[in-house]
Amino acid sequence: DIQMTQSPSSLSASVGDRVTxxxxxxxxxxxxxxxxxxxxxxxxxxxxxxASNLQSGVPSRFSGxxxxxxxxxxxxxxxxxDFATYYCQQSYSTPFTFGPGTKVxxx
Amino acid sequence: QLQLQESGPGLVKPSETLSLTCTVxxxxxxxxxxxxxxxxxxxxxxxxxxxxxxxxxxxxxxxSLKSRVTMSVDMSKNQFSLKLTSVTAADTAVYYCARxxxxxxxxxxLWGRGTLVTVSS
Numbered sequence: 001d002i003q004m005t006q007s008p009s010s011l012s013a014s015v016g017d018r019v020t021x022x023x024x025x026x027x028x029x030x031x032x033x034x035x036x037x038x039x040x041x042x043x044x045x046x047x048x049x050x051a052s053n054l055q056s057g058v059p060s061r062f063s064g065x066x067x068x069x070x071x072x073x074x075x076x077x078x079x080x081x082d083f084a085t086y087y088c089q090q091s092y093s094t095p096f097t098f099g100p101g102t103k104v105x106x107x
Numbered sequence: 108q109l110q111l112q113e114s115g116p117g118l119v120k121p122s123e124t125l126s127l128t129c130t131v132x133x134x135x136x137x138x139x140x141x142x143x144x145x146x147x148x149x150x151x152x153x154x155x156x157x158x159x160x161x162x163x164x165x166x167x168x169x170x171s172l173k174s175r176v177t178m179s180v181d182m183s184k185n186q187f188s189l190k191l192t193s194v195t196a197a198d199t200a201v202y203y204c205a206r207x208x209x210x211x212x213x214x215x216x217l218w219g220r221g222t223l224v225t226v227s228s
Binding site for chain 2: 001032034036042043044045046049050055087089091094095096097098099100101
């Protein structure tokens with residue numbers, strides 16, 4: 001199985017901050033990397049697919065990058081509604097696996 | 108607008124079988140490009156992909172569940188289902204059904220609200 005790690009596991013930030021979350025795969029997954037946002041008590045929501053493609057309806061302050069084993073999710077200007085947990089997911093091979101999550105909370 | 112909704116018992120006894128159904132509304136489950144999946148999340152923990160199935164019955168599942176998983180599709184009811192046998196407390200989780208709308212990239216673009224299943228006697 002491909003193992004996914006994320007860093008940091010949590011971070012505190014202020015509204016307007018630029019935030020970057022890193023995801024690393026245990027082997028190369030090309031660009032088969034997706035990012036989700038999850039708020040408490042809610043289902044995850046897709047933000048970015050195939051490493052850098054913004055899902056329709058997702059604000060442009062979210063962006064993704066990377067390929068191979070190292071990926072990033074960047075939020076350019078953090079908004080109050082962005083405080084949530086973010087997960088990466090590899091879709092290169094089954095079993096599809098998720099990272100452990102990065103919780104973004106208010107400083 | 109396509110929507111997914113999970114249903115099933117919220118409490119299952121250890122060693123019994125967990126059975127959940129996901130009803131697809133606002134569209135057809137028979138799309139050749141879609142796969143229908145199950146993902147679970149133990150309380151306070153991360154996400155685990157259980158498996159996915161196409162309308163024609165092609166399945167992909169997670170070997171970590173050691174063949175305890177059976178998935179099926181009922182096109183007449185626009186539903187797909189999950190059965191997980193021999194459950195233990197470790198199977199207590201929120202279970203989500205989700206769609207993969209692009210099997211080339213295999214991301215989950217539409218999710219149900221989730222249903223909590225507790226395994227306890």
